[in-house]
Each structure stands twice: as C-alpha cells, then as structure tokens.
Amino acid sequence: EAQVTQNPRYLITVTGKKLTVTCSQNMNHEYMSWYRQDPGLGLRQIYYSMNVEVTDKGDVPEGYKVSRKEKRNFPLILESPSPNQTSLYFCASSYRAGSNQPQHFGDGTRLSIL
C-alpha cells in the first residue's frame, strides 16, 4: 500500500532533549516536505527536499534540521526543542520535485514540549 509513515504519532518530552521524527515513503517520490500545523495559523512549511541530498528552507525553519540521505526517508530533527515547537507535524511527499503534483500526507505527529 502506498503510504507516508511518520513516527512517533505522539510524543511528550522536555525542553532541550534532542528528538527526531522519522518520515518514510514507499512510492519512490522525489519531493518530500515537513509542515507544522497550529490553531489559527494553519499549515506552514518547515523544510522541503527536491531529491537526495537536496534540501531547502520553508517558511519556518528556525529550530529544525532535516536530512535526505536516502530517497525514501526525510527525518525532522529538533536539536534543542522548546515549548514553542509544540505542534502537530505532517510529512508529505509527491512524485517529482516541483509543486504541480498532488501531495501524499502522513498521519501526523503530535509533539508536546514541556
């Protein structure tokens, strides 16, 4: 089954403790992206990747890192999480770099930083 898989689905942690949210897709998609969703602000793009070893900042990259060492995986890293990074996070992928392709979304990761 074609899917985007995020882990964990839920995480409660404390300020400053490094964490990684994994994202994996099995559709051989080139383009992958991370978003955060906050009430009243909607979805905002954090980072995106057009292909292996090619990443770029979205609208809200501060406090986040990503890597794209393999085509299927695109982890989101919070080196020193802070409470303002408490949010609902989505990973998405689409067939080819460039935006004129429908995106497939993961189920989301609800992250709480205390």
Place this chain on the structure above:
Amino acid sequence: KNEVEQSPQNLTAQEGEFITINCSYSVGISALHWLQQHPGGGIVSLFMLSSGKKKHGRLIATINIQEKHSSLHITASHPRDSAVYICAGSTGNQFYFGTGTSLTVIP
C-alpha cells in the same frame, strides 16, 4: 502575511445542501490545491488545478486565474463531508496554506 485567504472559517449546513468554500490568493502560483482534513487529523489531497474546473463525485473545484480565486463546491452534502477543507497555493517548491474552513453537515 496571508498569501492565501479562505472563507468562511466555519460553516454549518443541513444534509443535502449545496456548499461553497472560497479561496483567494495574493501571490503568483503555479497550482492551487484543495485538501481535506478529517477529525482524526489525517490530510488527503482532493484536487490540484491550475486552470478551469475539476469534478470528482459530488465535489467540484474551480479556479479563476485572472481574479486569483478558487472555489470548492460540494453538492448534496452529507454528514461524512464534515471536515476541515484547506486551500493551498504552490509556487516552485513551496506551499502556502489557508487556515482552513471547518464544515459541519447536520443530518
């Protein structure tokens, strides 16, 4: 900055009603996307369009490039259509999202 604006923010309809959700954008985009987010949180892509009109079942999406405006219509609405509908404009590799329209369809 609000590159993409949606209206209304909230919408309640009786089952069977015709529903329209509007989206306006202020930036140049290469495609306009309509997404559906169910109460469980998952997001599904409904439409992607760069011109004209697309139809899928009871859902119709239109876009007017000159007016920078798109609409999502739901005909014969049903309680299972209750969800948040999100409009997004894309340009290059970046996406700009509206804040969503929360739709509740009452039986």
